[in-house]
Amino acid sequence: xxxxxxxxxxxxxxxxxxxxxxxxxxxxxxxxxxxxxxxxxxxxxxxxxxxxxxxxxxxxxxxxxxxxxxxxxxxxxxxxxxxxxxxxxxxxxxxxxxxxxxxxxxxxxxxxxxxxxxxxxxxxxxxxxxxxxxxxxxxxxxxxxxxxxxxxxxxxxxxxxxxxxxxxxxxxxxxxxxxxxxxxxxxxxxxxxxxxxxxxxxxxxxxxxxxxxxxxxxxxxxxxxxxxxxxxxxxxxxxxxxxxxxxxxxxxxxxxxxxxxxxxxxxxxxxxxxxxxx
Amino acid sequence: xxxxxxxxxxxxxxxxxxxxxxxxxxxxxxxxxxxxxxxxxxxxxxxxxxxxxxxxxxxxxxxxxxxxxxxxxxxxxxxxxxxxxxxxxxxxxxxxxxxxxxxxxxxxxxxxxxxxxxxxxxxxxxxxxxxxxxxxxxxxxxxxxxxxxxxxxxxxxxxxxxxxxxxxxxxxxxxxxxxxxxxxxxxxxxxxxxxxx
Numbered sequence: 001x002x003x004x005x006x007x008x009x010x011x012x013x014x015x016x017x018x019x020x021x022x023x024x025x026x027x028x029x030x031x032x033x034x035x036x037x038x039x040x041x042x043x044x045x046x047x048x049x050x051x052x053x054x055x056x057x058x059x060x061x062x063x064x065x066x067x068x069x070x071x072x073x074x075x076x077x078x079x080x081x082x083x084x085x086x087x088x089x090x091x092x093x094x095x096x097x098x099x100x101x102x103x104x105x106x107x108x109x110x111x112x113x114x115x116x117x118x119x120x121x122x123x124x125x126x127x128x129x130x131x132x133x134x135x136x137x138x139x140x141x142x143x144x145x146x147x148x149x150x151x152x153x154x155x156x157x158x159x160x161x162x163x164x165x166x167x168x169x170x171x172x173x174x175x176x177x178x179x180x181x182x183x184x185x186x187x188x189x190x191x192x193x194x195x196x197x198x199x200x201x202x203x204x205x206x207x208x209x210x211x212x213x214x215x216x217x218x219x220x221x222x223x224x225x226x227x228x229x230x231x232x233x234x235x236x237x238x239x240x241x242x243x244x245x246x247x248x249x250x251x252x253x254x255x256x257x258x259x260x261x262x263x264x265x266x267x268x269x270x271x272x273x274x275x276x277x278x
Numbered sequence: 279x280x281x282x283x284x285x286x287x288x289x290x291x292x293x294x295x296x297x298x299x300x301x302x303x304x305x306x307x308x309x310x311x312x313x314x315x316x317x318x319x320x321x322x323x324x325x326x327x328x329x330x331x332x333x334x335x336x337x338x339x340x341x342x343x344x345x346x347x348x349x350x351x352x353x354x355x356x357x358x359x360x361x362x363x364x365x366x367x368x369x370x371x372x373x374x375x376x377x378x379x380x381x382x383x384x385x386x387x388x389x390x391x392x393x394x395x396x397x398x399x400x401x402x403x404x405x406x407x408x409x410x411x412x413x414x415x416x417x418x419x420x421x422x423x424x425x426x427x428x429x430x431x432x433x434x435x436x437x438x439x440x441x442x443x444x445x446x447x448x449x450x451x452x453x454x455x456x457x458x459x460x461x462x463x464x465x466x467x468x469x470x471x472x473x474x475x
Contacts, residue, residue: 041472043312043454043464047416050452054419058367063421067357067367104366106357106440115327117439146372146394146417170475178465179372179395181417233473237416238395239454240468270418 001083002134006091008278009084009136013095013124016140016274017072018103021064024055027208028271031246035183035236044241048183051236051269066270069105070142072096072124073202079133093122108145127199139206139275147184147268150176153198156260165190165262166225172264173229173245178238181268183246185209186229189263192253201265204249206273213250222248236269246271294452300348301389301411309411311462313455317413321350321392321451323444325371328435329379336382343434343443347387350413353394355440356430357420365430365446369420370394373412377401384408392453396465405457413453414464426451 032055036048058065074092078084084091100107100121107121131137152172156164169188176184189200212219225248235241246269255261297305298319309315322344324332332342353373357366373393380391381404389410394417405412415423429447436442456464 041468043468046314050416050419050422054416054422057421057425062360062363063424064357064367065421066418067355067369067420067424068371069357069367104358104360106355106366108355108440144418149372177396178414179374179417181394228475231474233469233471235468235472237414238465238469239414240465240470240472242472268418 002079002081004082004084004136004278006084006086006088009088009138010091010095010098012138012276012278013074013092013140014099014102016138016276017096017099017105017142020140020142020272020274021069021103021105022058022061024058024065025208025271025273027210028246028269029055031209032183032269035243035246039236039241039243041235041239041241043239044236044243047236047239064103064105065272066144067106068108068144068146069100070144070272071109072121073141073143074124074126075139075203075206076126076128077131077137078128079135080130081134082136088128089126092124092126096120096122096124136278137275138278139273141202141206142272144268144270147176147180147266150180151201151263151265153194153261153263155194156262158258158260160260162221166228168262169225169248169264170228170232173234173266174232176266177234180266181270182234182238183236183243183269185267185271186225186245186248187265187267188225188248188250189265190250190252190260191255192261193255193259194261196253197261197263198265200251200253201263204251205265205267205271207249209247209271218250218252222250225250299350299389301350302348303409306389306409306411306459309455309458310460311455311458311464311467315413315453315455317350317451317453318449319447321352321446321448322433323352323354323356323446325353325355325441326375327438327441328443329376331435333379333382336386342386344445346383348389350390350392351383351388352392352446356424365424365427367420368424368427370415370417373397380404384410397457402457402461402463405459406461409459411455411459412457414456415451415453423451
């Protein structure tokens with residue numbers, strides 16, 4: 001057994017929240033620069049210019065790249081040989097609390113009905129899984145609501161097939177339009193059940209841009225979907241252009257013979273995700 | 279507008295129109311979808327909960343917390359400022375959530391809004407009817423836009439925190455005309471040009 005203090009987890013979550021808001025990951029930075037090179041629409045290039053300049057300002061560590069510093073979505077994989085000395089959820093929430101306070105991030109979490117703000121951006125959305133080994137892997141995404149609000153889930157008939165799924169993905173992006181801050185990353189969860197497909201779609205957007213799905217057939221679908229999405233012409237901020245999405249990521253999971261759940265999670269260009277292995 | 283693609287020696291924002299609120303009908307008449315505009319002067323920050331409250335005031339026939347005539351509302355909920363700074367990151371939020379409240383505010387004299395994304399046909403109609411304009415600033419560019427805000431002061435609903443109504447003094451605040459008072463629609467026109475399906 002490896003003894004691990006939950007204080008270490010609190011410390012790492014706090015760091016990941018702050019760094020997430022200020023330091024755009026390399027994969028997203030290079031995808032945006034490449035989008036600027038590829039984009040043919042003058043207005044699209046103007047928008048990408050501002051987007052690139054913006055994350056460069058944020059890298060200085062004074063102003064978060066976006067005012068919607070999101071709700072913290074935390075995926076934790078805990079090796080079964082790890083023993084924690086306290087509550088994992090408390091440690092994560094304490095890390096979020098301290099990160100949002102000390103990082104000057106916006107507290108955007110509130111009661112769903114009274115709309116009373118919780119004041120410290122907690123509770124986080126936490127997904128945990130027990131894995132082999134003695135490591136703890138933590139992924140943190142600061143998920144803004146502008147893109148999250150346009151995400152969708154549909155329970156298809158099992159006979160629907162790939163074309164119907166593709167149409168659903170493309171329709172979701174079309175209806176989202178410019179309000180989701182394109183160029184976007186589209187996460188697609190296919191299979192599982194109702195909630196599993198949604199979690200898959202969220203995991204899909206956490207995969208670094210430029211890393212195709214390990215299964216060749218799924219990777220091919222990702223390319224095909226991306227091409228279709230970019231034919232929509234929505235472009236940066238919806239002003240028209242050739243780059244609507246930077247990537248489409250698909251995750252799959254077996255499902256019931258009678259069902260075919262498909263979830264589409266949209267990630268804005270301020271694609272803030274960080275991870276650490278302890 | 280920013281340094282990235284600008285050639286050396288070329289001044290900033292040569293192709294931008296410049297406006298200062300309060301906006302007159304003449305100013306609004308001169309703006310067309312696709313125009314790049316620098317706003318300098320006073321604008322007001324308000325989003326979801328503040329809109330709900332202002333809408334209720336209008337319905338009850340009570341006065342709004344600030345004189346809305348000729349003004350611009352920016353849909354923004356900033357991050358908290360660091361010591362010595364006036365405001366934190368301050369980019370636009372999704373405008374369509376304010377759609378149900380916007381025609382009433384335009385009727386009360388509001389001349390422009392700033393946000394991101396497309397809006398309802400009701401808002402578009404109200405822009406034509408009340409001669410007003412809808413601007414978009416670049417979503418997710420909150421750090422860049424923050425640097426164009428020189429002063430910020432809460433004028434109503436401080437209990438709403440980031441959603442309080444703020445009076446902002448801005449300088450060369452970059453926006454693009456998305457909908458003009460003639461029915462011009464940048465989203466529709468722009469997407470038509472590049473759509474391949």
